[in-house]
Amino acid sequence: MVNPADIFRKGKERHTKTDRIDSQIIARELKEGLLESIVFPDPQREQLRSLFRRRNELVKDIRQIKSHIKMQLLYYGIKVQEEFDNDHCSHGFGDWLDGLDLEYGTGKEVLESRMRSFRFIDREFRDVSNQLRKWTKKHYKGEYMLLRSIPGIGPIVASGILSELGDLRRFTNIKHLAGYVGLAPGIYQSGDRVRHTGVSMRSHRLIRSYFIEASWQAIRTDPVMQGYYRKHQGKNVKSVIVKVARKLLSRTLAVIKTGIPYQIGVVE
Template identity: 75%
Template sequence: MNTQITAQPKLYIGIDIHKRSWKIDCATELFSGKSFTMPPKPELLRDYVLKHFTDYEVSTAYEAGCCGYYAHRAFKSYGWRSLVVNPADIHRKGKEKYTKTDKIDAQLISRELKDGRLDSIVVPDIEREQLRSLFRRRNDLVKDYRRVKSYIKMQLLYFGISIPEEFDNDHWSHNFRSWLDGIVFDYPTARESLSSRMRSFRFIDKELREVSTKMRAYCRKHYKNDYYLLRSIPGIGGIVACGILCELGDLRRFNNIKHLAGYVGLAPGIHQSGDSQKSTGITMRAHRLMRSYFIEASWQSIRTDPVMQAYYRTHIGKNVKTIIIKVARKLLSRTLGVIKTGIPYEIGVVE
């Protein structure tokens, strides 16, 4: 009896990626899987597939994480279907929730890939990915900036030194810095400790300014149209506009505000059982960095835009945190609107 191949055989590869090694699990329609460990090099996996699974249609998947997208781009260049998935989207059954090894993780990924239950996150192009690294570097510098300022204030408090009233605010003027440089301690060791912290403060302050300037300049040059559309919205300054372009990418890929709000994390959570239904607040799943930026921008928006201010006042009496989340979602809706339409926002125009 002659047999004929009626469909191209398929290979599903789940990968648990780490810095020094990859755990691989291979599965086809006919067998459940074979697991092995290999060095973290895409070309070695390609050689293995060409040797053992010639003429197979290959699909790969791995969890998004610290190793980025270089493996995904390599797999795509081989003509394979490749997915980079959110770890939270990988379904775990029963005891799988309480047992975790690299082998089990790879098996789960290949199983879910084979069953067609995995969706890839949006993989940015290389230009936007590298721009994103600059934005995140700035965010790290902001954390370091706040930390070193706290250390300096902590040292003053520890030694019982009161900050003059005219300097006791978040803005550290040149006069305040000069005052800090002039503080005299009983022994030179404490003076050197404060001087060391001031050197760190000045270095971080300079780096933060330079990184912020270069990031804004790049966005103005390469994403000029979208950058100025975003800047037309009250509350969205240069840094927030850069954050939207870096972290969210092209907003035109979102179908509607519900889609975008779910991605950023400004969608309401709901729990319903029978006739009982209650709100659980905003969803836990979020792009936490951009959600915080939109919430901060909302406070500025209600100060500068009469429409947003009126919207805020209609909810006075409720929980302030709840109100500002509503304002942030409205601001997010404006953001999507100006990008989709290509029309700058006009202050005072009722939506």
């Protein structure tokens, strides 16, 4: 099995597609030794990945429900208190919502119905998160604890890395891993003109987003990472945090390959 994006098409082949043409192209590329097979996870890791992705589905559901609740309140002319005006749906927000006094019972019932949906999904979210952490720590304890030693990488991020990326030892170097995750810088050169195009569009978007989020936490807890971030201050914030994420990714590969936990404050 190969990635369709890795199959090179010449000239007219880019504009014509039939099963026969596709077969001829694959046979040609295979004969010339230009194709690399993709990695299939073992059943245990594949099902762990399904659990991790289920958690992300529930995160989206929670955000969607809160958005619907806020739209309902806006429709009724009720302003959400500033402390609750965010993407999270805290218990405080639920208590505040329960305490609202609406003129008609039907409007109250709509909000209560939405809150019942939220509380059900929130309970599912917590259960799935607990099972994800528990299963990863039980079956991949060595790698899990190595990843947890890195500032910024919490239980969920560690579980995501192990489920989505599989065995990191299969990556030969950081360039190989960064290219897979999508934290490799793009470049376009024509003659003397060189233009950096930012991160690659081809990526593992879910894990890349987790590394970006983990990088914000890393610069708060690790003095080395904090110094690296400050060294690039003044530049585009998004570009800088991608640099930090790539450095965090490098640490991730290093601790897995060496089997040595990361030590905070050690200059790299």
